[in-house]
Amino acid sequence: MTDVLARRTLRQMALPEAIEAVHTELDGLWEDASFVPDMDRMTFATAVIEAASNVVQHAVPESTMPVEIGVDISVTPVRLEARVSAFGAASPDPIDTDPAMPDGEAESGRGLALIRALVTTVTFKRQDGTNTWILSKSPLHD
Amino acid sequence: MDLSYEVKDSYAEITAAGRLNMVSAPKLRELVAEVVAAGTSRIVINLEETAFMDSSGLGALIGCLKAARQAGGDLRIARVQPQVQMVLGLTSMDKVLTSYSSAAEAFGDD
Numbered sequence: 001m002t003d004v005l006a007r008r009t010l011r012q013m014a015l016p017e018a019i020e021a022v023h024t025e026l027d028g029l030w031e032d033a034s035f036v037p038d039m040d041r042m043t044f045a046t047a048v049i050e051a052a053s054n055v056v057q058h059a060v061p062e063s064t065m066p067v068e069i070g071v072d073i074s075v076t077p078v079r080l081e082a083r084v085s086a087f088g089a090a091s092p093d094p095i096d097t098d099p100a101m102p103d104g105e106a107e108s109g110r111g112l113a114l115i116r117a118l119v120t121t122v123t124f125k126r127q128d129g130t131n132t133w134i135l136s137k138s139p140l141h142d
Numbered sequence: 143m144d145l146s147y148e149v150k151d152s153y154a155e156i157t158a159a160g161r162l163n164m165v166s167a168p169k170l171r172e173l174v175a176e177v178v179a180a181g182t183s184r185i186v187i188n189l190e191e192t193a194f195m196d197s198s199g200l201g202a203l204i205g206c207l208k209a210a211r212q213a214g215g216d217l218r219i220a221r222v223q224p225q226v227q228m229v230l231g232l233t234s235m236d237k238v239l240t241s242y243s244s245a246a247e248a249f250g251d252d
Contacts, residue, residue, distance in 0.1 A: 016164060016165045017165070019163055019164060019165055020161075020165065023161065023194070042224065042225050042228060043228070045194075046194075046196065046225065046228070046229065049163065049194075049196050050196055050197060053163065053164045053196060053197075053198060056164065057164060057198075101232075101233055101234065104204070104234070104235065104237070104238045105204070105208075106201075106204070107201040107202075107204050107205045107208075108197070108198075108201050110197040110200065110201070110233050111196075111197045111198075113233075114196075114197050114229065114232060114233060117232045118232070
């Protein structure tokens with residue numbers, strides 16, 4: 001078990017307001033982990049917001065209960081990790097986890113390609129009615 | 143995000159302060175539609191105080207660019223900050239949305 005030096009979590013209804021809450025948690029995380037270089041903060045935060053926005057925009061409830069979003073972000077000396085979950089979401093259609101970047105005219109469809117470009121690993125899993133994106137970035141820049 | 147605009151001699155300058163994300167992107171689209179409908183299709187978006195933009199925000203900029211061009215004008219961006227520049231670069235949209243060093247310079251060549 002690697003030392004977790006800073007960690008932030010949230011869980012709330014998957015509504016647009018949740019995105020601002022994720023920004024707030026990221027800002028707090030960087031305060032607690034001031035050693036993380038600016039470039040890593042910028043790339044990782046962008047990827048986390050993209051994943052959270054994906055949940056808010058696309059997660060479909062599995063039952064009559066609304067979808068909740070969960071975000072769990074941790075910092076170790078060598079790694080940034082975020083687990084972005086859609087609780088109570090239906091199983092999504094098959095996901096192409098390595099899509100091409102859309103061309104210049106497209107107004108959507110860049111989120112996942114952008115996440116791939118920003119972090120080291122992207123994995124998706126579905127377990128117990130929860131869809132989770134796991135993003136990691138390592139090693140940290142000097 | 144706080145959005146405001148000012149109509150200058152040959153263009154309108156929109157100032158976008160805050161985060162351009164899925165929450166604020168529709169508001170930017172609405173404002174640009176309003177400016178175009180009011181008769182100004184040459185638009186500069188001043189991004190000096192836009193610290194963050196995601197793909198929803200980028201999609202809004204592209205939609206606004208199309209709206210301005212359909213009305214016979216153009217949309218340009220100015221004072222782009224590092225995170226926004228990073229997103230433009232990774233998506234190759236820096237070739238479509240050129241960044242100018244100031245709003246005045248954005249339409250300075252024509």
